[in-house]
Amino acid sequence: MDYRQLVAEAIHNELKDHMELNEINRLLERPKHAEHGDIAFPAFQLARLFRKNPAQIAQELGDSITSPVISSTQVIGPYINFYLNKKTVSQSVINDVIKEKGHYGELSIGNGGNVPIDMSSPNIAKPMSMGHLRSTVIGNALSNILAKVGFSPIRINHLGDWGTQFGKLITAYKKWGNEEDVRSEPIKELLRLYVKFHDEAEDDPTLEDEGRAWFRELESGNEEAVALWKWFREESLKEFEKVYERLNISFDSYNGEAFYNDKMSDVVSLLDEHKLLTVDQGAHIVDLDKYDLNPALIKKSDGATLYMTRDLAAALYRKDNYDFSQSLYVVGQEQSNHFKQLKAVLKELDFDWADSIHHIPFGLITKDGKKLSTRKGKVVLLEEVLNEATAQALQQIEDKNPNLPDKETVAEQVGVGAVVFHDLKNDRLNNFDFTIEEVVQFEGETGPYVQYTRARAMSILRKAGVESLSPSEPFALSDDYSWEVVKLLHDYPDTVRRAYENYEPSIIAKHAIQLAQAFNKFYANVRVLDEDPEKDARLALVFAITEILKEDLRILGVETPDEM
């Protein structure tokens, strides 16, 4: 049931010749204060239309609007406030959820269209940082949201597995590294070598030359260089897999930068055929003046290709391979310019699908107010954050629920859940300064709060012996605490739609928090298991809540322990 639509139709019945249904729907609003009813219609626009005082219009119109979902109407000044029929609406909404369970809120906007999502994309030989976490969890949540509204997401891990840094790394390894250390702790050791290289290079600039030389060797297929590269890549991937496993995220493709090595010359020829390339200071560029953008650098003055070249190759490959309906890039906002250029170049190539490419930017994570830098060894290691969160979750369990079975598993779900939820709960463009205390929190607007809320609800169902419900029974409720929950359940499809339209997982996270808050108030004030004529309906509501909280968290990539 969509009661907003029903109310709009009821109003439209009275205003047929004066206002479109859509317009009415647009004007309807949810009052901020409970004493203003459940849904309100302001009469200001009508005042202009009828050249009358809006309060007077509201007064005249108010009583004539009727509908089975409206239980009463109250006019306050220029507002017509509607109170909905709680029993009718709650019964309908609860049954909708019970019928559809996790599928509730699914939409068919996507028509099954493929949507490659460029996400995570860590650099080989570097540890996963909090920054990669953002791309990973936002990308994952967006994939789930897209699937929920009918697209077929394709998760692509565009690994940073090529570039001059490998020349530097090979140089550093040959100078200061050994096989054993790399094997035992690959990322840590490779990072140490990488940082050492940059330290030493400050005093000894010839190192940079050596690094470039080794990269040239790698590009031209030098056996030793290629072997080292492959080895570094494998070891790194193994480490990344551990993290992805903890986050419960998998990919459909690991085609990274190296994958496009043999596909870039085609891009260059294509640009050339379209007469788009010009030479400037020895470099090949595409002029983008008419887009008010800097030129896109396609080839360096030494002939080497660049990031842009590679991303063009990737965009073309994805179009050919997936025939996507849209293509997303979950990449930090500091690269906005790059993606504007990318789209502009594709437009210059006359590809009409250029507009279906969307950069999904996100804010920067800083530490002590400063940008993180791998080169300077200034990193927040994701794995350490997850470990700390899990350890604290375990401590919490020991304190509060020491008899809980399988504590370690739950601690992992809660700890990781806290970190992931924290990353998704705010507008993705917000910057934030990393502190472990802030990320690992279990109270208030956090992942564990939502998980805990659901665990309490599950506990009620367990005690009542409810495992599943069929939607036939009359689950009508009318108390205020249930009503707040019912309204949030009702809003779910619209929430999903908004999350999709804005590519914004935080909209789902906020819904989860609101629903959890509403349920906790209900829980504190309404006894579910007591014998009461409404007992079955209350259990049905609790069941509906567990389903939607679980679905909210599933979309965000947060697990849901039944007990904690």
Place this chain on the structure above:
RNA sequence: GUUUCGGUAGCUCAGCUGGAUAGAGCAUUCGCCUUCUAAGCGAACGGUCGGGGGUUCGAAUCCCUCCCGAAACGCCA
């Protein structure tokens, strides 16, 4: 300097396409476990919505301008 984001309670943030007395969480203080998990609930405290103009019946929200912060700005990705 140019462009793009941002400035709302002590801190972190909501506030949907302008609407009725600006909301949460954290922190602080206080109350609630003989009743379904207190990772909870309730209460108190806390705001010139960066400043100034403008549009409007109505502006935290839209426009202009100024101040402050962050990021990007041709051979890194």
